[in-house]
Amino acid sequence: MTGNRLGPFARILRHVVLMTLAVVIVAPFVWMVLCSFKTQSEILSAEIRIIPHTWAAVENYTAALTRVxxxxxxxxxxxxxxxxxxxxxxxxxxxxYALAKLRFRGRSAFLGLVLLCLLIPVHATAIPTYIMFYKAGLLNTYASLILPFTISVFGIFLMRQFFMTVPDDLIDAARVDGMSEIGIVWRVMLPTAVPALVAFGIFSVVAHWNDYFWPLIVVADQALYTPPLGVAFFRLNDQGTSYGPLMAAATISIAPLVIAFLLAQRRFIEGITLTGMKA
Structure with a gap:
């Protein structure tokens, strides 16, 4: 091994470790999808069979879409x-943009505050936020599901890291042309930040699509249930032992995320790579 180059054995070992980890992570999802194609008796059978002996995909997915x-x-x-x-x-x-490119008193303190907020879990502020929405009469509405997450400190930090890679000459040229700071944000920085936005969008959509804790607290109307609550409702709505339809419902709930990631994976990797290039 010379420098940062890995020898043949090290490269093979690295790929074996990565493939093993990939199999361990993906296996539960593959098994979930396979179970959604099987009959109840085959799922409960002591014999492990990868390919279903009797296909029940139509019945399971129809039940998942019609029972709830x-x-x-x-x-x-x-x-x-x-x-x-x-x-x-x-x-x-x-x-x-302000934290990355503007010079003002207290900028470092604001950046430190953003980093500090990254350490605060959402559960720590759940009770005061719930009380605030209760006092405002916004419980059991779309607003209660959306408004608490309109500010993302992770998103601010991620975009700030990306903006640090944008040359200052580009911004200076826009200022010389008479463009305002707001105009620079939306007409100059936004087009350059598409890879970072895609990366952040994947994180944001996955986090809030899979969020079970907050919707369970603020939503009581079934018409406002999100996918995780829908799957839980399906399980509790006398379908808890119907594993085929239950696995079909779980597969349907995660399918949009898988499709979105597959469509955006190149931009996602590009955005994650570029945001770490400059501190």
Missing amino acids: PMLRFLLNGVIVTLVIFLLQVLVNLPAA
């Missing part, structure tokens, strides 16, 4: 995650 309003739950998930992401972009980009 699963499509409504998916629509709620789309509305909540997309609105949260759009509002986060409206907040994150100007804040990240």
Whole structure:
């Protein structure tokens, strides 16, 4: 091994470790999908069979879509995650631009505050936030699902790291042309930040699509259930032992995330790589 180059044995070992980890991570999801194709008796059978002996995909997925309003739950998930992401972009980009490119008193303190907020779990502020929404009469509404997450300190930090890689000459040229700071944010920085936005969008959508804790607290109306609550409702709605339809419902709930990631994976990797290039 010379420098940072790995020898043949080390490269093989690295790939074996990575492939093993990939199999361990992916195996539960593959098994979930396979179970959604099987009959109840085959799922409970002591014999482990990868390929279903009797296919029950149509029955399981029909039950998942008809026994509970699963499509409504998916629509709620789309509305909540997309609105949260759009509002986060409206907040994150100007804040990240200010922390990355503007010079003002207390900038380092504000950046330190952002980093400190990264250490605070959402559960720590759940009770005061719940009380605030209760006093405002916003419980059991889309607003209660969306508004607490309109500011993402992780998004501000991620976008700030990306903006640090943008040359100052580009911003100076825009100022010479008479463009305002807000105009620079939306007309100069936004187009350059597409890879970072895609990366952050994946993180944001996955986090809020899979969020079970907060919707369980603030939502009581079934018409506002998000996908995780929908799957839990399916399990509790006398379908808890119908494992085939239950696995089908779980597969339907995660399918949009898998599709979105596959479509955006190149931009996602590019955004993650570029945001770490400059401190």
